[in-house]
Amino acid sequence: MMAIAIMTSGGDCAGMNPAIKQFVDYCFNRKVQPYLIYDGLKGLIDGDIRPATYEDVAGIMHEGGTKIRSSRSKRFFEYKYREQAYKNLQKHNIDKIVILGGDGSFRALNQFHKDFGVNFVGIPATIDNDIFGTEYCLGVDTALNVIRQATDAVRDTSSSFKRACVIETMGRDCGYLALVSAIACGAEVCIIPELDYDLNIIGERLKKEIANGRKYVVCVVAEGCHDNKCTSTQQLVDWLQNDIGIETRATILGHVQRGGNPTVFDRLLASQFATFAVDRLLSGEKGGSVIVYNKSEFDFVSIEYVNSQKYKIKEELLDLARRLVN
Ligand SMILES: Nc1ncnc2c1ncn2[C@@H]1O[C@H](COP(=O)(O)OP(=O)(O)O)[C@@H](O)[C@H]1O
Numbered sequence: 001m002m003a004i005a006i007m008t009s010g011g012d013c014a015g016m017n018p019a020i021k022q023f024v025d026y027c028f029n030r031k032v033q034p035y036l037i038y039d040g041l042k043g044l045i046d047g048d049i050r051p052a053t054y055e056d057v058a059g060i061m062h063e064g065g066t067k068i069r070s071s072r073s074k075r076f077f078e079y080k081y082r083e084q085a086y087k088n089l090q091k092h093n094i095d096k097i098v099i100l101g102g103d104g105s106f107r108a109l110n111q112f113h114k115d116f117g118v119n120f121v122g123i124p125a126t127i128d129n130d131i132f133g134t135e136y137c138l139g140v141d142t143a144l145n146v147i148r149q150a151t152d153a154v155r156d157t158s159s160s161f162k163r164a165c166v167i168e169t170m171g172r173d174c175g176y177l178a179l180v181s182a183i184a185c186g187a188e189v190c191i192i193p194e195l196d197y198d199l200n201i202i203g204e205r206l207k208k209e210i211a212n213g214r215k216y217v218v219c220v221v222a223e224g225c226h227d228n229k230c231t232s233t234q235q236l237v238d239w240l241q242n243d244i245g246i247e248t249r250a251t252i253l254g255h256v257q258r259g260g261n262p263t264v265f266d267r268l269l270a271s272q273f274a275t276f277a278v279d280r281l282l283s284g285e286k287g288g289s290v291i292v293y294n295k296s297e298f299d300f301v302s303i304e305y306v307n308s309q310k311y312k313i314k315e316e317l318l319d320l321a322r323r324l325v326n
């Protein structure tokens, strides 16, 4: 019987469990033995690879995170550990892998493919939505809904106290989560690395609005705003209090954004990503590829393409927030 394994790597996100479940169910449907690689690249090296059963994936559709866990591994950069990983796969006759993760994880498997010819399909999965070549990465919709709910809640207390609030979203280097949240939550200010802004002009606007009766201010800042790249959360709090003269509180959402029940959109997309990935691996097509989602359609692109450029937020989306940076 043919065998395909699935693993999750890098930051976990909502939607990974639905993808794992669909992978296992669909493999059985296609008469293929599904395997689960536990603990990401670490488990691949240490040989924690087990045949999947229906039971392993029962009742996980609604759970965030990843049942088969994840890791980041320094060892995988070394050939001897990749060779050890390959030997582990050989023991189970596995020569195909579905990997959920970011571009780092795809680079890892691309190297593995170059070394030993193991075919793989990468499913973009990161709340940061920062993988070049795809408009959407698994987990983003759920993270945005968590941020939306938190921001709505913080707004309630800001308005009750005539305060400003600064909400910091995740996104290592990418302002996508902050940008979309600022638009969707009706923020007054949005600070992200991708948008030029002028604090003097924003300040004049806020002071005028406060003089005209504005009772509270909602600001959204991306995690990537630090080290003089752009105004950090703490710098914005100080500025609001000292220059604008409004009492301010900061809420750093942190890992709250990465967990929680996957939304319907993420569950559906997870199922589609997993199905297309298995079909691709069974089609006999050689070489690693990444499944991407653009304009409501799925397609496959090479790792080289995904790595060829840095992800850029669409101009139309940035335009929607220009009035929040001036
Ligand atoms: N060129 C590479 N060769 C081997 N392993 C790599 C390579 N690039 C990344 N990796 C592995 O992939 C892991 C995940 O990458 P990382 O960038 O942390 O996460 P993400 O997949 O979310 O982008 C790294 O910890 C490392 O083990």
Ligand SMILES: O=P(O)(O)OC[C@H]1O[C@](O)(COP(=O)(O)O)[C@@H](O)[C@@H]1O
Pocket: 010, 011, 012, 102, 125, 126, 127, 128, 170, 171, 172, 173, 223, 258
């Ligand atoms: O959980 P950790 O290791 O602290 O990592 C935090 C980082 O992971 C993320 O949540 C997700 O990033 P990746 O999906 O690229 O791993 C980033 O937004 C954040 O900067």
